[in-house]
Amino acid sequence: METAHGTVKTPVFMPVGTQGTVKTLSPHELTEVGSQIILGNTYHLYLRPGHQLIEKAGGLHKFCNWNRTILTDSGGYQVYSLAGLRKVNDEGVVFQSHHDGSYHELTPERAIEIQMSLGSDIMMVLDECPPYPCAEVYAAESVERTTRWAKRCFSKFRESKPKFDYPQTIFAIVQGSTYPNLRESSLESLRELNFPGHAIGGLSIGEPKAVLFEIAEFCASRLPKDKPRYLMGMGKPEDLVKAISLGIDMFDCVIPTRNGRKGQVFTWHGTLNLRNAAFKDDFRPLDETCGCYACLNFTRAYLRHLFQADEILGLRLGSLHNLYFYHELLATIRASIDNGTFNIWKRNFFDKYESKHH
Amino acid sequence: METAHGTVKTPVFMPVGTQGTVKTLSPHELTEVGSQIILGNTYHLYLRPGHQLIEKAGGLHKFCNWNRTILTDSGGYQVYSLAGLRKVNDEGVVFQSHHDGSYHELTPERAIEIQMSLGSDIMMVLDECPPYPCAEVYAAESVERTTRWAKRCFSKFRESKPKFDYPQTIFAIVQGSTYPNLRESSLESLRELNFPGHAIGGLSIGEPKAVLFEIAEFCASRLPKDKPRYLMGMGKPEDLVKAISLGIDMFDCVIPTRNGRKGQVFTWHGTLNLRNAAFKDDFRPLDETCGCYACLNFTRAYLRHLFQADEILGLRLGSLHNLYFYHELLATIRASIDNGTFNIWKRNFFDKYESKHH
Numbered sequence: 078m079e080t081a082h083g084t085v086k087t088p089v090f091m092p093v094g095t096q097g098t099v100k101t102l103s104p105h106e107l108t109e110v111g112s113q114i115i116l117g118n119t120y121h122l123y124l125r126p127g128h129q130l131i132e133k134a135g136g137l138h139k140f141c142n143w144n145r146t147i148l149t150d151s152g153g154y155q156v157y158s159l160a161g162l163r164k165v166n167d168e169g170v171v172f173q174s175h176h177d178g179s180y181h182e183l184t185p186e187r188a189i190e191i192q193m194s195l196g197s198d199i200m201m202v203l204d205e206c207p208p209y210p211c212a213e214v215y216a217a218e219s220v221e222r223t224t225r226w227a228k229r230c231f232s233k234f235r236e237s238k239p240k241f242d243y244p245q246t247i248f249a250i251v252q253g254s255t256y257p258n259l260r261e262s263s264l265e266s267l268r269e270l271n272f273p274g275h276a277i278g279g280l281s282i283g284e285p286k287a288v289l290f291e292i293a294e295f296c297a298s299r300l301p302k303d304k305p306r307y308l309m310g311m312g313k314p315e316d317l318v319k320a321i322s323l324g325i326d327m328f329d330c331v332i333p334t335r336n337g338r339k340g341q342v343f344t345w346h347g348t349l350n351l352r353n354a355a356f357k358d359d360f361r362p363l364d365e366t367c368g369c370y371a372c373l374n375f376t377r378a379y380l381r382h383l384f385q386a387d388e389i390l391g392l393r394l395g396s397l398h399n400l401y402f403y404h405e406l407l408a409t410i411r412a413s414i415d416n417g418t419f420n421i422w423k424r425n426f427f428d429k430y431e432s433k434h435h
Numbered sequence: 436m437e438t439a440h441g442t443v444k445t446p447v448f449m450p451v452g453t454q455g456t457v458k459t460l461s462p463h464e465l466t467e468v469g470s471q472i473i474l475g476n477t478y479h480l481y482l483r484p485g486h487q488l489i490e491k492a493g494g495l496h497k498f499c500n501w502n503r504t505i506l507t508d509s510g511g512y513q514v515y516s517l518a519g520l521r522k523v524n525d526e527g528v529v530f531q532s533h534h535d536g537s538y539h540e541l542t543p544e545r546a547i548e549i550q551m552s553l554g555s556d557i558m559m560v561l562d563e564c565p566p567y568p569c570a571e572v573y574a575a576e577s578v579e580r581t582t583r584w585a586k587r588c589f590s591k592f593r594e595s596k597p598k599f600d601y602p603q604t605i606f607a608i609v610q611g612s613t614y615p616n617l618r619e620s621s622l623e624s625l626r627e628l629n630f631p632g633h634a635i636g637g638l639s640i641g642e643p644k645a646v647l648f649e650i651a652e653f654c655a656s657r658l659p660k661d662k663p664r665y666l667m668g669m670g671k672p673e674d675l676v677k678a679i680s681l682g683i684d685m686f687d688c689v690i691p692t693r694n695g696r697k698g699q700v701f702t703w704h705g706t707l708n709l710r711n712a713a714f715k716d717d718f719r720p721l722d723e724t725c726g727c728y729a730c731l732n733f734t735r736a737y738l739r740h741l742f743q744a745d746e747i748l749g750l751r752l753g754s755l756h757n758l759y760f761y762h763e764l765l766a767t768i769r770a771s772i773d774n775g776t777f778n779i780w781k782r783n784f785f786d787k788y789e790s791k792h793h
Contacts, residue, residue: 096740096744096746097740098741098746100746100748101751102748103752104732105728125740125743125744126715126736126739126740126743130716133716133718134716134718134734134736134737140736140740141737142737357484358488358491358492360491360492370461374462374463374500375500376492376498378484378488378492379455379492379499379500381484382454382455382483383455383456385484386454386483388456388458389459389747389750389751390456390459390460392747393459393461393747394461
């Protein structure tokens with residue numbers, strides 16, 4: 078995938094940089110662990126420090142000193158999950174800031190304006206993400222609204238001139254809750270609009286894993302294969318491997334960084350909880366085969382000590398290692414796809430990854 | 436100053452690595468900002484993870500992956516400032532852990548044993564650091580005890596074989612509160628013992644700055660000039676400059692890292708508080724002339740945003756910049772001493788540093 082800030086090799090995992098920083102890490106470290114693209118949260122950046130300030134700074138890339146690709150969400154998801162009182166109607170959504178209770182309105186046009194001020198390479202349309210479970214009749218209305226909003230976003234995008242000296246692009250989002258017929262209708266309407274890329278939204282919000290994969294497969298198989306297919310908000314390493322086999326190209330998730338900050342790290346044999354007393358005098362690295370700064374320089378015993386002592390270096394090294402692992406995982410998968418051995422690789426991966434810890 | 440882990444150019448500032456990590460920073464970053472030597476706190480490391488564990492790891496250098504010089508304190512100061520119930524007698528001090536209330540005893544011999552397990556390059560004797568203010572009669576007793584303990588520490592040190600394959604050394608500590616006659620008697624007794632280096636303890640504990648400098652000057656001028664003179668627990672940049680002009684060679688202090696974590700950064704023009712609204716849209720670096728990673732890559736506006744949003748990257752960059760500044764300050768001073776321009780340099784420094792912000 079080509080963007081104004083470089084080539085993104087897919088399938089790709091995007092670390093989440095909620096507030097203009099991937100928690101605990103520097104842009105230099107992100108580059109070193111192999112991040113090709115990061116995600117910024119429009120809701121957070123709009124409220125603080127404000128999109129006008131970021132525009133004044135020269136855009137989000139300059140503001141946070143990240144010169145590779147950035148994807149921003151529309152802000153919609155956080156409005157539904159974080160904001161206080163919120164009211165959705167056809168025009169858009171009115172919500173209260175979770176910081177100070179102030180009122181704000183997000184419309185499809187406004188979501189694009191804000192993302193153009195941020196200057197992200199890939200913008201997302203404003204959608205409505207209904208909770209799980211959701212009655213079919215509401216989900217149906219919501220899909221229609223999401224389609225109308227997608228049209229308005231795309232129009233706004235096409236009639237706007239970029240604020241910076243590079244082009245941006247825009248992806249649509251398929252909704253429809255857990256109803257295949259609604260998913261079908263959502264993605265058919267969006268296909269007609271001919272967006273440059275598509276996301277599958279409304280999953281990883283509490284539904285059973287089997288349902289998630291059923292809907293993801295249903296959508297992935299029906300979305301254009303020559304355009305990126307992005308499964309929003311997922312997931313664990315084993316989930317990514319499964320989703321890639323269904324045709325998914327892009328992922329974002331807070332798991333590697335959030336779990337890393339809690340002392341849960343991923344290895345090729347499964348997960349380790351660094352607070353575990355078993356690691357007290359374990360002088361091996363997290364993963365013998367890992368080439369990250371944490372594994373090359375520190376032992377499990379030292380990392381456990383950092384977590385026991387609530388030292389920030391522990392949060393950093395946990396996050397750094399996990400992102401390195403995710404990016405290595407995806408790089409290995411890309412190589413196996415290139416040389417036609419993905420299915421063999423996948424079997425081997427699960428033999429090693431699940432046998433010891435699941 | 437030569438140690439088993441390299442040459443330390445003096446005067447030198449030692450970042451404080453309380454729990455086996457200089458808060459928020461990696462050893463790689465410490466090397467990059469120019470740290471030549473760091474301080475470890477014996478009290479903290481003894482309680483958690485325990486000196487036996489660190490010995491098993493191959494010593495503190497290996498445990499925390501720092502291959503330059505390490506100085507450890509004796510643990511005494513934290514016993515007086517942090518521990519619960521504590522009882523000092525001539526044998527040593529019994530105290531309760533601030534973690535779990537468990538009882539521990541620290542004697543001069545034990546303080547050396549622990550520091551030998553840690554494998555620090557420079558060990559400190561166990562001293563008694565009386566509070567400020569302190570009655571002269573108590574201060575006098577305390578000086579005598581500190582001298583007796585210094586002898587016991589030195590004997591223990593001389594009769595012990597290092598646990599690792601490199602030599603360690605040991606410094607004495609001058610006490611005597613704010614009484615010049617007691618300071619005189621303390622340093623005279625210690626001079627006779629012929630320690631390889633001397634520290635001035637019992638200052639920076641609440642006494643007026645004028646008293647601090649009076650006592651520091653008194654001691655510095657009477658301690659052997661051919662051995663390192665270390666002023667414990669100080670200070671701000673302007674304090675270091677003044678103390679160096681009195682002959683001090685070594686400093687340690689939490690100010691650059693602690694203040695950096697609070698958003699207070701040091702520049703050649705004075706301090707900045709990054710939470711200040713004035714920096715909201717200030718797109719300049721912290722210090723135009725600084726070469727640290729924070730100044731080369733980020734604006735005051737972005738750093739302010741990180742502090743407003745409670746992002747860990749802010750704590751990291753504040754700490755990193757401040758240590759870089761401290762090390763640059765000391766490197767500049769060393770160069771001015773080498774070419775005989777320290778007094779001119781000092782005048783210029785205070786013209787620039789104090790005029791705008793003090």
